[in-house]
Amino acid sequence: MDWNSDPELKAMHAEFVGSFAERRTGLDRLSRDLSMMPLGGDSAEIHKGIAFIAHKLAGAAASYGFPLLTEVSAALEDWLSLTPPEELKTGIVNEFTGLLTEVLAKAEHDQVDPKGYEKDPRLEKLLAATTHLRR
Amino acid sequence: MSNQVSPQILLAEDEEHIAKLVAFKLTREGYEVTIARNGKEAIDQLLLKPWSLLILDVMMPICDGWQVLKQVRATPAVAQLPVLMLTAKSFQQDMVNAAELGATQFLKKPFEPANLAAVVRKLIEGV
Numbered sequence: 001m002d003w004n005s006d007p008e009l010k011a012m013h014a015e016f017v018g019s020f021a022e023r024r025t026g027l028d029r030l031s032r033d034l035s036m037m038p039l040g041g042d043s044a045e046i047h048k049g050i051a052f053i054a055h056k057l058a059g060a061a062a063s064y065g066f067p068l069l070t071e072v073s074a075a076l077e078d079w080l081s082l083t084p085p086e087e088l089k090t091g092i093v094n095e096f097t098g099l100l101t102e103v104l105a106k107a108e109h110d111q112v113d114p115k116g117y118e119k120d121p122r123l124e125k126l127l128a129a130t131t132h133l134r135r
Numbered sequence: 136m137s138n139q140v141s142p143q144i145l146l147a148e149d150e151e152h153i154a155k156l157v158a159f160k161l162t163r164e165g166y167e168v169t170i171a172r173n174g175k176e177a178i179d180q181l182l183l184k185p186w187s188l189l190i191l192d193v194m195m196p197i198c199d200g201w202q203v204l205k206q207v208r209a210t211p212a213v214a215q216l217p218v219l220m221l222t223a224k225s226f227q228q229d230m231v232n233a234a235e236l237g238a239t240q241f242l243k244k245p246f247e248p249a250n251l252a253a254v255v256r257k258l259i260e261g262v
Binding site: 001008009012015016019055056058059060061062063064070 | 150152153156159244246247248
């Protein structure tokens with residue numbers, strides 16, 4: 001779709017890209033909450049929060065011309081569906097949410113779907129852990 | 136002068152950006168689109184207009200797409216309304232649920248807007 005073909009389309013695309021900062025902030029906050037456990041935070045709420053952000057992004061991003069964003073967020077959502085809240089570990093969660101926030105930041109900056117993540121080890125790890133869900 | 140009324144579509148979708156994109160595309164195709172932000176709003180709208188199609192997201196707050204679909208099929212005035220389900224995760228299970236509960240068709244998210252428009256045209260106009 002040519003997002004510049006219509007002023008309304010262009011504005012909608014810009015608005016969608018404009019939503020990336022808030023999604024990144026949400027992911028960062030949830031990752032931070034997880035790292036503060038058990039002093040603060042609820043792993044079930046953190047799990048639900050990250051899954052919600054990933055789910056919404058997965059369902060929308062490719063429709064707006066960001067297929068990599070959909071791929072990364074869908075893989076994160078799949079991984080969360082296999083990982084009970086009580087098994088969330090800060091290191092691995094940060095690795096995966098870090099990938100998504102990085103891709104979001106690049107997409108926001110470049111205004112297009114980022115390139116060069118096909119062989120990213122974090123994405124490969126995510127996809128390998130969830131490949132059976134896509135068969 | 137033509138008195139033709141545009142087909143009315145009720146779109147139940149809580150993700151703002153998808154709702155806007157779908158409404159934009161379908162309005163350009165000649166349909167009139169009303170957006171419901173959650174399942175309860177969709178149910179409240181059901182008897183307010185002569186809908187040609189209900190487009191229903193599965194995951195919505197307050198009342199999800201499955202509950203809305205059940206309500207539609209249980210309400211005589213709208214029981215035959217074509218329903219297009221927008222499914223995302225657990226696609227296989229969503230397909231089973233959609234068939235069991237009487238969805239007319241389902242479309243996996245994310246979708247190409249042009250593809251959605253083609254599916255809608257077929258459901259409403261049969262072409």
